[in-house]
Amino acid sequence: VNISNVDSREALRRARALHHYEDHVAFFYAKLSASAAAIISFLLTNEMPILLAAVGMLAIMLFDISNIQQQKKLLAQPDGDFADWEYHYTFLSTFFMLLVGLWCFFSFTLTKDLFIHLLCVSIAMGNVLTLLCRNFSNERILTLQLFAVGIPLILGVLSYGDYRSLVLCTFFLPLFSSVRDISGRLRSMFRDLERQSDEKEAFGVQLNEALESMSHGLLMFDETMHLKIINKTAREILDIEEDFNCYHKSLKQIARMVDFKKPLLNRVRVLEENLSKRLHENSIERIFKISETQYLELSMKMRNDGGCVLVIEDVTQRIEYQMRINELAKFDELTGLCNRSFFLQQATSKLRLLGKDEEAALIFFDLDDFKRVNDTLGHEAGDYILTNVAERLRNILPRGAIAARYGGDEFVIYVRARDCRIGIETLADQIVSEISTDLQFNNQVLRFGISAGVAVCPNDGRTVERLLKLADLALYAAKGAGKNQYYFFTAELEETLQKRILLEDDLAEAIHHKKLDLHFQPIIGMDSGKVEVFEALTRWKREGLEVPPDIFIPLAEDLGLIRAIGEWTLLEACRQCKTWPEEIRVAVNLSAVQFQVGSVIQAVRNALDETGLEPSRLEVEITETAVLNDMSHAVVVLEALSEIGVGVSLDDFGTGYSSLSYLHKLPLDKLKIDKSFVDNIADSPRSRTLLKGVTVLGKALHLKVVVEGVETQAQFDLLREHYDVDLIQGWLFSRALPAGDTREYAWRSHGKSTPQDEAIKIPHIHMDKAAS
Numbered sequence: 001v002n003i004s005n006v007d008s009r010e011a012l013r014r015a016r017a018l019h020h021y022e023d024h025v026a027f028f029y030a031k032l033s034a035s036a037a038a039i040i041s042f043l044l045t046n047e048m049p050i051l052l053a054a055v056g057m058l059a060i061m062l063f064d065i066s067n068i069q070q071q072k073k074l075l076a077q078p079d080g081d082f083a084d085w086e087y088h089y090t091f092l093s094t095f096f097m098l099l100v101g102l103w104c105f106f107s108f109t110l111t112k113d114l115f116i117h118l119l120c121v122s123i124a125m126g127n128v129l130t131l132l133c134r135n136f137s138n139e140r141i142l143t144l145q146l147f148a149v150g151i152p153l154i155l156g157v158l159s160y161g162d163y164r165s166l167v168l169c170t171f172f173l174p175l176f177s178s179v180r181d182i183s184g185r186l187r188s189m190f191r192d193l194e195r196q197s198d199e200k201e202a203f204g205v206q207l208n209e210a211l212e213s214m215s216h217g218l219l220m221f222d223e224t225m226h227l228k229i230i231n232k233t234a235r236e237i238l239d240i241e242e243d244f245n246c247y248h249k250s251l252k253q254i255a256r257m258v259d260f261k262k263p264l265l266n267r268v269r270v271l272e273e274n275l276s277k278r279l280h281e282n283s284i285e286r287i288f289k290i291s292e293t294q295y296l297e298l299s300m301k302m303r304n305d306g307g308c309v310l311v312i313e314d315v316t317q318r319i320e321y322q323m324r325i326n327e328l329a330k331f332d333e334l335t336g337l338c339n340r341s342f343f344l345q346q347a348t349s350k351l352r353l354l355g356k357d358e359e360a361a362l363i364f365f366d367l368d369d370f371k372r373v374n375d376t377l378g379h380e381a382g383d384y385i386l387t388n389v390a391e392r393l394r395n396i397l398p399r400g401a402i403a404a405r406y407g408g409d410e411f412v413i414y415v416r417a418r419d420c421r422i423g424i425e426t427l428a429d430q431i432v433s434e435i436s437t438d439l440q441f442n443n444q445v446l447r448f449g450i451s452a453g454v455a456v457c458p459n460d461g462r463t464v465e466r467l468l469k470l471a472d473l474a475l476y477a478a479k480g481a482g483k484n485q486y487y488f489f490t491a492e493l494e495e496t497l498q499k500r501i502l503l504e505d506d507l508a509e510a511i512h513h514k515k516l517d518l519h520f521q522p523i524i525g526m527d528s529g530k531v532e533v534f535e536a537l538t539r540w541k542r543e544g545l546e547v548p549p550d551i552f553i554p555l556a557e558d559l560g561l562i563r564a565i566g567e568w569t570l571l572e573a574c575r576q577c578k579t580w581p582e583e584i585r586v587a588v589n590l591s592a593v594q595f596q597v598g599s600v601i602q603a604v605r606n607a608l609d610e611t612g613l614e615p616s617r618l619e620v621e622i623t624e625t626a627v628l629n630d631m632s633h634a635v636v637v638l639e640a641l642s643e644i645g646v647g648v649s650l651d652d653f654g655t656g657y658s659s660l661s662y663l664h665k666l667p668l669d670k671l672k673i674d675k676s677f678v679d680n681i682a683d684s685p686r687s688r689t690l691l692k693g694v695t696v697l698g699k700a701l702h703l704k705v706v707v708e709g710v711e712t713q714a715q716f717d718l719l720r721e722h723y724d725v726d727l728i729q730g731w732l733f734s735r736a737l738p739a740g741d742t743r744e745y746a747w748r749s750h751g752k753s754t755p756q757d758e759a760i761k762i763p764h765i766h767m768d769k770a771a772s
């Protein structure tokens, strides 16, 4: 039934109530008996009006019979012309009732035959009852017909003219009115029933809509596990066409039917198999593959009556996402090679499976000048190099080998000797020579070298960790020996490693027990000839021998101890500076690592606060590396230092990168030109030109120029005569001196005698306090 059209639905409901075809026979008999009674009364009376009424009734009855089929058809149609039909029906049935009424009227007025009168009244009453049954749903028709039969009947009875007929008539009235009452009650009962069934129908429709619009597929089975409900999504997921009738069948039967059409892609079969696994094998697997590329999640709920509801969901996207995450956890995104942890895992298990007499190697390599490329040409160029290195590596990698990007610009390869036909040495050679050929990027030539270290199992070690450490050490050695080459790990390197480990332990201990010393090297004003600054340089004596800072400072950086050294140096330097004439400042070196880790500003503030040193008497020396690694961070830190009033010098200028663009962005005070620029100026015109270039550059940037590493009088003379230099530092004047000697030097240099130690009351600051 088309329920969307409310009006036609209402009309149909009325039509069906008016004319219930099941009752048709009863109504026919009612009409037949009325017509027959009228004919009998005519035969007994021979009165013409009675005959006319009888013929009219008969005609309507015959017309009704002839129309039965048509009516049935009409009522079966949901959208027939019921209004028209209702009109005809009302007219005909009312006319019939009127005829019954008239027949009664004539019978009462024209005859005095008691039998005929009884016949009339009983037939009329019978018709009133039929009327009630048939037309209760329509008050208008009911009333009209009651009047049509009632008024002539009452008039007929009244025609007796005595009080008994009056009494009889007064009995008719309550009868008619109760017929109306009953019809009203029936009507409302009928309406209630209709409404309830409408509501049920609407609920069913809503439920159906909800089921059909579910994003999950739903299948409901009865207690014999035959399908009762399947929604659209389930059909889609299982690839069951809409016109395929799968109701009242078990999943097995449906699968069998699908087999005829799609034996290879029978998704129902896959579902059925997984379901029976769940039911009979107690499997708890919820997710399974429904096709090559699609995953389903199946949830099942048993119903109380023994049936069950299956909910299936296409979880392909979720699974793919999960798999992608798993992949990401294994591979390096940029190069597609394994990442560190996956490599360790893989190499460990491969090493474990390595045969007794078999050999395998770890080749550890990194790019020599990668930092420079990254810093000067940007990360894009850096990434381009890394992806190309990975690509080239793949091309020469033997089958079965594992390659990983170990971090930054470091790569590592695990390869079994048996798999490496060309031999491990040749492979290492190829890596160094072939992978490092120049690349073209944005019309620029990218040049970089590769250094590698190799460790071999079982000779050098059996665990990945050890082999990695040894390969790294060999790499370190290769770099130390001039880069762009490979080293195999050897026993001598092992010795170096042992030494390094001992050194590391000793350094940690020295820092812990404040066994470091601070020495000071004077920096002399070119014009004044007096000390203007002392540079603080840390010294460490190990077993009576000095370990050069070039060795232990990077070591401290690696070990994470540089912050402790840095904070102690700052405090100690400020403390010493307080004992010098006021015109002399102190310069402290800041490691790039310490600079990046942060806390520099805090450490400087601490040192100044604790010692009460004027901020203007403190300078920090930083290298280009510290600045270039993170330019925006450097700007913030250096500006904060300038604000405090602390001077900033750029150390080792000219040794690092050739990018000068950053110089004017930073609040710098001094440029310290590296010793290498001065070394050969006495003999080499080229050196002189280079030095000229950097000093002029410094001046152009309005910075004070300091030249470091002046060792000879000849160098000094040249500098004084031909270069615009503000300050000079070097062994020609003095090496770095212990604190006591420094103090003496400072006062003497300013033409004064050293004040007594007692006069300088500054509390001694311990290293551990500084470190905390």
Ligand code: C2E
Pocket: 521, 536, 537, 538, 539, 548, 549, 550, 553, 566, 569, 589, 590, 591, 592, 621, 651, 652, 675, 708, 709, 710, 711, 729, 730, 731, 732, 736
């Ligand atoms: P640097 O900052 O460039 O310090 C100057 C280095 O050159 C010092 O070496 C100094 O002794 C040396 N030098 C000075 N004049 C001459 C000369 O005329 N000829 C020669 N051949 N060398 C000269 P040192 O003390 O061995 O320090 C080496 C490097 O260690 C320093 O280079 C600095 O980068 C680092 N360093 C030293 N102490 C510290 C420290 O306390 N903290 C940090 N972060 N780094 C430090």
Ligand code: CA
Pocket: 535, 589, 621, 651
């Ligand atoms: Ca320095």
Ligand code: CA
Pocket: 651, 652, 672, 674, 708
């Ligand atoms: Ca320097």
